[in-house]
Amino acid sequence: FGYQPCALQARGIASVRLQVQNTEKPQYRGTLHCFQSIIKQESVLGLYKGLGSPLMGLTFINALVFGVQGNTLRALGQDSPLNQFLAGAAAGAIQCVICCPMELAKTRLQLQAAGPARAYKGSLDCLVQIYRHEGLRGINRGMVSTLLRETPSFGVYFLTYDVLTRAMGCEPGDRLLVPKLLLAGGTSGITSWLSTYPMDVVKSRLQADGLQGTPRYRGIVDCMRQSYQAEGWQVFTRGLASTLLRAFPVNAATFATVTVVLTYIRGEEDQVDSEAAPGASTTPAGPALAQPSSL
Numbered sequence: 224f225g226y227q228p229c230a231l232q233a234r235g236i237a238s239v240r241l242q243v244q245n246t247e248k249p250q251y252r253g254t255l256h257c258f259q260s261i262i263k264q265e266s267v268l269g270l271y272k273g274l275g276s277p278l279m280g281l282t283f284i285n286a287l288v289f290g291v292q293g294n295t296l297r298a299l300g301q302d303s304p305l306n307q308f309l310a311g312a313a314a315g316a317i318q319c320v321i322c323c324p325m326e327l328a329k330t331r332l333q334l335q336a337a338g339p340a341r342a343y344k345g346s347l348d349c350l351v352q353i354y355r356h357e358g359l360r361g362i363n364r365g366m367v368s369t370l371l372r373e374t375p376s377f378g379v380y381f382l383t384y385d386v387l388t389r390a391m392g393c394e395p396g397d398r399l400l401v402p403k404l405l406l407a408g409g410t411s412g413i414t415s416w417l418s419t420y421p422m423d424v425v426k427s428r429l430q431a432d433g434l435q436g437t438p439r440y441r442g443i444v445d446c447m448r449q450s451y452q453a454e455g456w457q458v459f460t461r462g463l464a465s466t467l468l469r470a471f472p473v474n475a476a477t478f479a480t481v482t483v484v485l486t487y488i489r490g491e492e493d494q495v496d497s498e499a500a501p502g503a504s505t506t507p508a509g510p511a512l513a514q515p516s517s518l
């Protein structure tokens with residue numbers, strides 16, 4: 224889970240800057256131009272501004288997500304598509320407690336001027352300053368839009384993975400198991416980001432609001448209305464390319480890793496059980512392939 228922040232970072236700075244840039248005089252023409260401009264003006268290190276908060280947050284977020292999703296699915300009882308969606312949505316909602324402040328710090332650091340004029344020394348300094356000036360409300364700026372983005376998208380995330388792994392017949396011993404898990408995981412990442420991407424644009428704009436002058440938006444609806452009126456529906460696809468470019472490999476690796484590790488652990492547990500009770504059936508009690516929800 225630790226590798227994600229670096230991948231998230233490259234996506235993050237390009238998407239955030241494309242999502243919030245001034246449309247009257249846009250600084251970037253697109254994803255590639257954005258990367259080129261950052262490297263030229265701020266060096267390669269400029270791509271990794273705000274890396275601290277994802278590094279601190281994503282490892283905990285992923286552990287929380289898979290733990291909550293697995294336990295919620297067990298609490299719901301039946302492993303059905305609806306319950307897969309509901310368990311994923313519950314995990315998505317709960318992890319917002321960490322995700323929202325983490326992305327607030329990341330967004331602020333990615334948009335601040337480089338050099339001595341910069342407002343924040345790092346992610347922690349950013350959150351401390353926001354807390355000192357704006358209190359808990361400031362730390363949770365963008366929480367509603369984060370909840371509206373993450374709750375349905377995590378439901379789609381886990382439902383898509385479950386449907387695809389079952390449709391492809393993913394089973395231990397299948398010599399194409401890992402490629403199938405990677406395909407299912409990557410596709411789940413893409414569908415989950417596509418499902419609520421417009422709200423990601425709104426969240427970024429709300430979390431960046433007021434950074435370069437007086438705040439522009441009075442809330443989610445006002446932000447959507449102003450953005451649509453000024454730039455048309457395309458505004459809600461800003462930064463989508465870099466987000467999807469990152470979503471496939473990161474989530475392919477995440478889901479494949481979790482499933483292979485869980486399947487191995489389940490196999491070890493069954494081995495121990497069968498040795499402890501030699502006469503007992505050795506048929507695994509749970510599904511042959513340990514779904515992430517078996518955490």
Ligand SMILES: NC(=[NH2+])NCCC[C@H](N)C(=O)O
Nearest residue numbers: 373376377380412415416470
């Ligand atoms: N906003 C979402 N699409 N959330 C679901 C995918 C989350 C996943 N950890 C990622 O960063 O890609």
